[in-house]
Amino acid sequence: MALGSKETSQPPSSDDFALDGEGPLFRQIERAITGMILRGHYKAGDRLPSEADLTTKFGASRQTVNKAITELAKQTLVARNRRAGTVVSARFQETFQLPLPDISEVVLERGDLYEFRILKRDRVVNGESGMTWSAIPKGSALLYLEVLHLANDAPVQLERRLVNLAAVPRIAKETFNDTTPGKWLLAKIPWSSVRHQLRATAADNALAGILGVAVGAACLVVERQTFHLAVPITRVQMTHPGDRFQIDSLFALSGFENAD
Amino acid sequence: MALGSKETSQPPSSDDFALDGEGPLFRQIERAITGMILRGHYKAGDRLPSEADLTTKFGASRQTVNKAITELAKQTLVARNRRAGTVVSARFQETFQLPLPDISEVVLERGDLYEFRILKRDRVVNGESGMTWSAIPKGSALLYLEVLHLANDAPVQLERRLVNLAAVPRIAKETFNDTTPGKWLLAKIPWSSVRHQLRATAADNALAGILGVAVGAACLVVERQTFHLAVPITRVQMTHPGDRFQIDSLFALSGFENAD
DNA sequence: AAGTGGTCTAGACCACACG
DNA sequence: GTGTGGTCTAGACCACTTC
Numbered sequence: 001m002a003l004g005s006k007e008t009s010q011p012p013s014s015d016d017f018a019l020d021g022e023g024p025l026f027r028q029i030e031r032a033i034t035g036m037i038l039r040g041h042y043k044a045g046d047r048l049p050s051e052a053d054l055t056t057k058f059g060a061s062r063q064t065v066n067k068a069i070t071e072l073a074k075q076t077l078v079a080r081n082r083r084a085g086t087v088v089s090a091r092f093q094e095t096f097q098l099p100l101p102d103i104s105e106v107v108l109e110r111g112d113l114y115e116f117r118i119l120k121r122d123r124v125v126n127g128e129s130g131m132t133w134s135a136i137p138k139g140s141a142l143l144y145l146e147v148l149h150l151a152n153d154a155p156v157q158l159e160r161r162l163v164n165l166a167a168v169p170r171i172a173k174e175t176f177n178d179t180t181p182g183k184w185l186l187a188k189i190p191w192s193s194v195r196h197q198l199r200a201t202a203a204d205n206a207l208a209g210i211l212g213v214a215v216g217a218a219c220l221v222v223e224r225q226t227f228h229l230a231v232p233i234t235r236v237q238m239t240h241p242g243d244r245f246q247i248d249s250l251f252a253l254s255g256f257e258n259a260d
Numbered sequence: 261m262a263l264g265s266k267e268t269s270q271p272p273s274s275d276d277f278a279l280d281g282e283g284p285l286f287r288q289i290e291r292a293i294t295g296m297i298l299r300g301h302y303k304a305g306d307r308l309p310s311e312a313d314l315t316t317k318f319g320a321s322r323q324t325v326n327k328a329i330t331e332l333a334k335q336t337l338v339a340r341n342r343r344a345g346t347v348v349s350a351r352f353q354e355t356f357q358l359p360l361p362d363i364s365e366v367v368l369e370r371g372d373l374y375e376f377r378i379l380k381r382d383r384v385v386n387g388e389s390g391m392t393w394s395a396i397p398k399g400s401a402l403l404y405l406e407v408l409h410l411a412n413d414a415p416v417q418l419e420r421r422l423v424n425l426a427a428v429p430r431i432a433k434e435t436f437n438d439t440t441p442g443k444w445l446l447a448k449i450p451w452s453s454v455r456h457q458l459r460a461t462a463a464d465n466a467l468a469g470i471l472g473v474a475v476g477a478a479c480l481v482v483e484r485q486t487f488h489l490a491v492p493i494t495r496v497q498m499t500h501p502g503d504r505f506q507i508d509s510l511f512a513l514s515g516f517e518n519a520d
Numbered sequence: 521a522a523g524t525g526g527t528c529t530a531g532a533c534c535a536c537a538c539g
Numbered sequence: 540g541t542g543t544g545g546t547c548t549a550g551a552c553c554a555c556t557t558c
Contacts, residue, residue, distance in 0.1 A: 024546060038450050038489060050524060061548045063323075066525080082525050083556040091446055094361040096456055101354040186351055190298050193512035196356055200460035200480040200502030218478035218502070220460040229298060229516070242460030242478070252453035256489070284527065310543060321529045326544080342544050343537040526554075535545075 016041055017057040029058050029068035031255035037077060037088055038256070044090040048078065075253060098249045100196065100222060102182050103149045103157045103238070106245075112151040116180055119210070120146035123165075123172075133162050135225065135232040141165040143172065145181050148210060155211045156244050161236040168233060182236065185226075189233055197223045200242070211241050218242035276301055277317040289318050289328035291515035297337060297348055298516070304350040308338065311346075335513060358509045360456070360482065362442050363409045363417045363498070366505075372411040376440055379470070380406035383425070383432075393422050395485065395492040401425040403432065405441050408470060415471045416504050421496040428493060442496065445486075449493055457483040460502070471501050478502035 016036050019028040036042050049057065054065045069086060072078045076093045080086050107114040124131045127138035136142070142162045149157040161181060163171055168189055176184065199221050208215040220240045226233045276296050279288040296302050309317065314325045329346060332338045336353045340346050367374040384391045387398035396402070402422050409417040421441055423431055428449055436444065459481050468475040480500045486493045 026546080038452055040450075044447070052524080061550095063549090064547060066527090067546095069525090080525065081556075082554070083523055083558085085524060092451065095357050095359045096454065097355050098358045098456065098458070099355045187304065190300075191352060192298055192516040193510065194356065195511075196358065196509045197506055198358070198458060198480065199506035200478040200500075202462075202476070202478040202502070216462070216476050218460040218462040220458065220480070240460075242462070246457055246459035249456045250453065251455075256452040286527080312543085321531095323530090324528060326546090327527095329544090340544065341537080342535070343539095343542055345543060522556100522558080524554100524556085526552105528551080528553100530549095532547080533545105534547100536543085538542090539540090 017054075019058065025058075025060055026064050026067040026071075027255065029054070029060060029065060030071055032058070033068065033072060034077065034253055034255055038253075042088045044088050046088045047084075048086040048088070050085055071254070077253065093251075096249060096251055098247055100224075100247070102180065102186070103159075104180060104183070107149070107151040107156065110151070113153070115150045115153070117148045117150070118145065118176060119148055120144065124162075131162065133232070133235055135227075135235070136164055147181060149180070151244075154244065156240060158207065158210055158239045159236055160239070161234060163234045164232050167228070167231050185234055189228060191226045191228050191233060193227045195225045195227075197221075198247075199223075201239070203241075207239060211239070213241050213243075220245060220247075277314075279318065285318075285320055286324050286327040286331075287515065289314070289320060289325060290331055292318070293328065293332060294337060294513055294515055298513070302348045304348050306348045307344075308346040308348070331514070337513070353511075356509060356511055358507055360484075360507070362440065362446070363419075364440060364443070367409070367411040367416065370411070373413070375410045375413070377408045377410070378405065378436060379408055380404065384422075391422065393492070393495055395487075395495070396424055407441060409440070411504075414504065416500060418467065418470055418499045419496055420499070421494060423494045424492050427488070427491050445494055449488060451486045451488050451493060453487045455485045455487075457481075458507075459483075461499070463501075467499060471499070473501050473503075480505060480507075 017032060019032060022028065033048065042048065051062055051065050051069070055062050058065060069078065069080070073080050076089055078086050078088055104114050104116070122144045124142050124144045126133055126136050126140040126142050131142065131144060133142065143165055145159070145161040145163070147159040147161070148155055149159065159182065163185070165172060168185070170188070174184060201219050201221055203211060203213055203215060203217045203219050205215055207219065208217060211219070219242055222238045223236070225235045277292060279292060282288065293308065302308065311322055311325050311329070315322050318325060329338065329340070333340050336349055338346050339349055364374050364376070382404045384402050384404045386393055386396050386400040386402050391402065391404060393402065403425055405419070405421040405423070407419040407421070408415055409419065419442065425432060428445070430448070434444060461479050461481050463471060463473050463475060463477045463479050465475055467479065468477060471479070479502055482498045483496070484498070485495045
């Protein structure tokens, strides 16, 4: 079971460049090379054969080989350099995909009953009455929404949202009888960039009352700011009771999804 | 400033298929199509021209057009279907890249002084003395490590780690004078899949004492399990004081990074 | 100077899904 | 059937970087 096969590992033999015949050729090549790296035939810092060599070894065109290796480079498994060649990375990926879907889908996915309630809905002026969104000039018209999301009647998320009314005037007439503001915005307004922040906070009195947890209880906060072509669209703070919500993500190198 | 240009948006004219001449052709095509979608010339559910048509409109080869659209499909901006064609997605990406680098780099990046202390180091048997890792058979030999990470002498992370000794026997001799266990493992042992969980917890007495926070303080917990070719390597719980640590991530559609 | 990756084209065959 | 994307090849030119 020992993985410490590095000390005794062999350099890649011609057999290691064998393909398994499953699926597209470029994926087979991807798997073959990933496999050699994972099995220690290529170690961190080692140089892979050039594309021209791989073309011969795999019996594929250069385009196909290039597509495979480009994909490995995107996964940060290798680094590519002109003239110097392709080198196995010393360190693996440090950025991971985390799914942050609409809370309604998380709840429904679990088979629970989903419901939401609009607690507040106010037109506010940026910078006044304690509402400030620094990405937007003071004095701008904003819509403030407070929405409680419930799973089987238990609160799982308090959503506190500011919407830039100059960018999304139509939202003023929307009543949100059928969809949540989050889904409405996602469907109506495209975005070009998104910023996320994750942190933990203790519930204050107001939050504790709304979420039905003890004062001081740990909560997971996801804050999201959405922009469209440099125009701020919406900023939302999603606060979850720490004991009823977590984010879960599984990542596998492509071709090795079933290696668990 | 209003973005509600959808109601008045025009169907794409031939001018919209103009390229800006910057960088590789496939990126120009990518930007051109992304731009048409973001500006509302193509709305959710609309069908893009076929690859053959785009080949003509952009004056590029099919390979090049295909590469551009394949990239858009990976970003979930469009969905591709044989026979039915390429359709603009009704909903945008719901999975985001979050950076989770080694804590030492986060601290050093901020310009703070970084230090770590190994608080505990025990050989344990899985299932005994309160240590259980369900991915591994009971009775397996594990190494338990407790490491405190500090920024400017203030604790920012408590790391509690289990290592599968059968998979990583060499770690038994490692003293971690120079590197943290996390970095050591990353450098020595490759992984093929990783699972992450994020949640908030309240500090209990022990945790509060170690982190130097009040009992009950909110903490952000990142749990990571790493596997290599189906073999569990390590499981680590990284607990951060909620007020001294957060995860931050900015994502932009490629080609629109400067649109903020 | 020469090797390596970056990109592009023209042409081809195939698989799938819809009518 | 037939249109659409999925994939592949052979060949080419170029840019960058190291030798």
